[in-house]
Amino acid sequence: MRLEVNFRCSKGTAINFNYNHHLSNIIAESTEKVAFSSDEQKPQSLHTFSQLYLKDYSISGGKMISGSEQIQWYISSPDHSFLETIVKGLTICGYVYLGDTLLEFTQARLLEHPYFYDEMDFTCMSPITIAHAAGGGKEQYSSIDGEFFGENLRQDLIRKYYIINKSFPKDENLSFYFDSKYMQKKSRPSRLINYDGKKIMGYMIPFKVKGSKELIEIGYHAGFGNKNDCGFGMVKVWHNTRG
CATH class of the missing domain: 3.30.70.1900 (Alpha-Beta Plaits)
Structure with missing residues (x-):
């Protein structure tokens, strides 16, 4: 299963290139938020995620400078319920931090998976x-x-x-x-x-x-x-x- 996550930021937002650990933290915090709110055990699952996709950006001072308000991010896991938990957690949070950068969670959608050939x-x-x-x-x-x-x-x-x-x-x-x-x-x-x-x-x-x-x-x-x-x-x- 694959999840497309959409964030909103202000134009001119600066994002450091080395943001992987911040994205890992967002996943961890999202699942923890759901576990805390529902008194359930924090879910664990094999998963991976993509780099960030900005619709328009420039590079200055070793950082990406957003030229638009839209950022897309993709998370993939064979566990459908794990992805659902992330969406629930992001919805509860509303906003997430990418280091010092504040991003607003706007929406997420599950993508159809392809047919697999040999x-x-x-x-x-x-x-x-x-x-x-x-x-x-x-x-x-x-x-x-x-x-x-x-x-x-x-x-x-x-x-x-x-x-x-x-x-x-x-x-x-x-x-x-x-x-x-x-x-x-x-x-x-x-x-x-x-x-x-x-x-x-x-x-x-x-x-x-x-x-x-x-x-x-x-x-x-x-x-x-x-x-x-x-x-x-x-x-x-x-x-x-x-x-």
């Missing part, structure tokens, strides 16, 4: 990252040119599938083909996100995926790669190759 093309709505433990308790981020980048994405989707369904998919085959022409055109295809003081490297690159429709669907709803709940790995359909 071969599809996606573009990124937030960077895809693959992390693994390195020495000294640090994390090391895999290069998209590395031998195991695609395989690690596949293994991660199998793990997510098992968490959701308590079983393994019938078809575990999946191959990734990242757009080499796009990478050649971009001088810096990677993105380095400062997540509340922690640097996370990811990639915003179109790609084709072939194989298990079950795993492709999990990637669409829960995110591809790691750190999805920090705003990594969200994609949208570029076109259905067999549609």
Whole structure:
């Protein structure tokens, strides 16, 4: 399931580029608000979210300066009730803080999900990252040119599938083909996100995926790669190759 969230801000509002942790906080605060008001346990679910989409903006002093009042944001999760809780929480709050920036919540709507084929093309709505433990308790981020980048994405989707369904998919085959022409055109295809003081490297690159429709669907709803709940790995359909 996928949620489109709409905010209103004043023209000229300045937004720092490193806002991922603020968006994570908005999700946490929204679910906490519902849990507090209804005396229910705070819901937990696999989820991911996109970067912010401003209808018009300029860049000044390392910040985005909004040229309009409209901001869109997308949240995705295989759990429909989790998204409903976020909408309830945002409705209760009315306003949210993106760091020091005040945004007014105006509306949200559930989007129809696409039909999934065994071969599809996606573009990124937030960077895809693959992390693994390195020495000294640090994390090391895999290069998209590395031998195991695609395989690690596949293994991660199998793990997510098992968490959701308590079983393994019938078809575990999946191959990734990242757009080499796009990478050649971009001088810096990677993105380095400062997540509340922690640097996370990811990639915003179109790609084709072939194989298990079950795993492709999990990637669409829960995110591809790691750190999805920090705003990594969200994609949208570029076109259905067999549609």
